[in-house]
Amino acid sequence: MSAQITAALLGLLLAGSILYLVRRDHLHGPYALWWLIIAAATLVLGFVPRTIDWLAHLSGVAYPPVLPIILGLSLILLRMLQLDIERSRQERQIRRLNQKLAILEEELTSLQNARLRTPKEPRGSSD
Amino acid sequence: MPEPIRHRCLAVMPARNEQATVAAVVRGVKAVLDCDVLVINDASSDQTATQAAAAGATVLTLPFQLGAWGATQAGMRYALRNQVATVITLDADGQHHPEQLPLLLAAHLRDHADVTIGACPERLSAAKRVAWAYFRLITGLRVTDFTSGLRVYGRRAIRALASREASLIDYQDIGVLILLRKKGLLINEAPTRMSPRSSGGSRIFSSWYTVLRYMIATTVLSIARVGGKSRPSPALLVTRRPQG
Numbered sequence: 375m376s377a378q379i380t381a382a383l384l385g386l387l388l389a390g391s392i393l394y395l396v397r398r399d400h401l402h403g404p405y406a407l408w409w410l411i412i413a414a415a416t417l418v419l420g421f422v423p424r425t426i427d428w429l430a431h432l433s434g435v436a437y438p439p440v441l442p443i444i445l446g447l448s449l450i451l452l453r454m455l456q457l458d459i460e461r462s463r464q465e466r467q468i469r470r471l472n473q474k475l476a477i478l479e480e481e482l483t484s485l486q487n488a489r490l491r492t493p494k495e496p497r498g499s500s501d
Numbered sequence: 502m503p504e505p506i507r508h509r510c511l512a513v514m515p516a517r518n519e520q521a522t523v524a525a526v527v528r529g530v531k532a533v534l535d536c537d538v539l540v541i542n543d544a545s546s547d548q549t550a551t552q553a554a555a556a557g558a559t560v561l562t563l564p565f566q567l568g569a570w571g572a573t574q575a576g577m578r579y580a581l582r583n584q585v586a587t588v589i590t591l592d593a594d595g596q597h598h599p600e601q602l603p604l605l606l607a608a609h610l611r612d613h614a615d616v617t618i619g620a621c622p623e624r625l626s627a628a629k630r631v632a633w634a635y636f637r638l639i640t641g642l643r644v645t646d647f648t649s650g651l652r653v654y655g656r657r658a659i660r661a662l663a664s665r666e667a668s669l670i671d672y673q674d675i676g677v678l679i680l681l682r683k684k685g686l687l688i689n690e691a692p693t694r695m696s697p698r699s700s701g702g703s704r705i706f707s708s709w710y711t712v713l714r715y716m717i718a719t720t721v722l723s724i725a726r727v728g729g730k731s732r733p734s735p736a737l738l739v740t741r742r743p744q745g
Contacts, residue, residue: 466668469567473575476541476561477582484559 378423385420389413408453510536510606511585513576515569515650516593517543520552526591527556529599534606539579540593541572549593569650570673577654577663588654597651601693609653614689616658616681618644619651621695632716639723640675642682644690648674651693658686675719679726 392413396406419425419442430438512530516523527538540553544566554560561575573590580588589606591597601619609617622645625633636647650673654662661667661684662677670676681688 462669466665469571469574469668470665472563472565472567473571473578476563476575477579480559480561480579 381423382420385416389417510534510587510589511576511580511583512536512538512602513573513580513588513590514538514540514593515543515572515576516540516545516549516553517566517572518545518547518549519593520545520548522595523549523593524552524556526593526595526599527553527558530591530602531557533599534602536589539576541575543567543569543572568671570670570677573673574662574667577659580659581663585659586656588659590650590652590654592650596695598694598696601651605651605653605691605693608691609655609689612689613687615655615686617653617689617691618646618649619693620646620649620690621693622646624695636675636719636723639720640679642675642678642688644678644688646690647678651695657684661686671718672715676722679722683726
């Protein structure tokens with residue numbers, strides 16, 4: 375009985391933290407959805423541990439306690455893969471932004487220099 | 502709207518903390534070629550940008566360090582934006598001789614190549630020769646000098662290298678060549694002369710750790726890109742000796 379209380383407490387704690395973070399706007403869009411699903415799953419598993427037995431029976435796993443471990447590890451691996459894909463996409467964008475910023479800065483400087491050399495501009499500063 | 506700048510060619514030099522040599526290289530290039538010089542200051546902490554500008558180069562300053570290829574790609578994007586027909590890349594550390602540029606450019610135009618590598622296999626150590634033979638084997642590229650930063654790129658190569666696809670390349674050598682081959686572009690080599698770096702050693706071959714990282718990264722890249730479209734390259738021009 376006490377093991378079930380522990381499981382329920384852990385589930386409640388995790389789901390509570392996730393809900394708090396999502397509500398405080400610390401998790402952006404699609405991540406919020408993913409974590410809300412995880413929170414719901416931990417709540418269900420924490421309060422109704424029999425779900426595991428039922429799922430194990432359905433999937434033919436002989437020893438039900440390994441099922442959440444396997445599921446958890448697989449989800450972590452998938453999530454990490456997706457994170458690295460996302461990181462690569464951001465890295466590409468950051469590099470290109472960096473380059474574009476340098477190019478635009480150079481163009482701006484040369485335009486300003488060109489304008490300083492031709493003083494006929496009416497709204498140019500007087501110095 | 503100002504008239505777009507139309508150059509025939511642009512010399513692109515990535516530079517990071519090269520204040521001792523950059524000005525001399527810029528002047529050297531301007532003395533032998535009628536083209537603009539673009540120095541990409543890869544977030545240097547010294548006077549590289551001021552030195553280069555004083556020598557008459559246009560300077561792009563990257564807000565933070567991107568490495569040699571990231572800096573060179575900034576030059577490619579600048580070239581594409583300004584309708585440059587030919588880009589010549591060279592290092593700012595003085596190991597490439599500007600006098601060699603007209604010869605390399607002539608070879609590039611004569612052979613109608615998309616990229617011409619200025620090759621100087623004589624400078625390679627025994628360990629590098631082994632590494633290069635390994636790269637030839639796994640990439641299937643018939644190139645004698647992979648890491649030479651002295652290259653001439655034509656318009657099609659410039660377009661390919663300015664693309665998003667080229668932005669995640671980490672080293673300027675093999676990744677770039679594999680991409681160009683995939684696009685069906687003609688990779689050529691011409692012999693040239695180089696001298697040892699006047700300051701500092703090779704960035705890649707500076708420690709065993711970086712060598713290992715480089716070898717692994719390049720192997721992974723070659724395996725990931727295996728089976729790219731290839732076009733037979735003409736006989737490499739190794740029989741022609743460089744002059745002077």
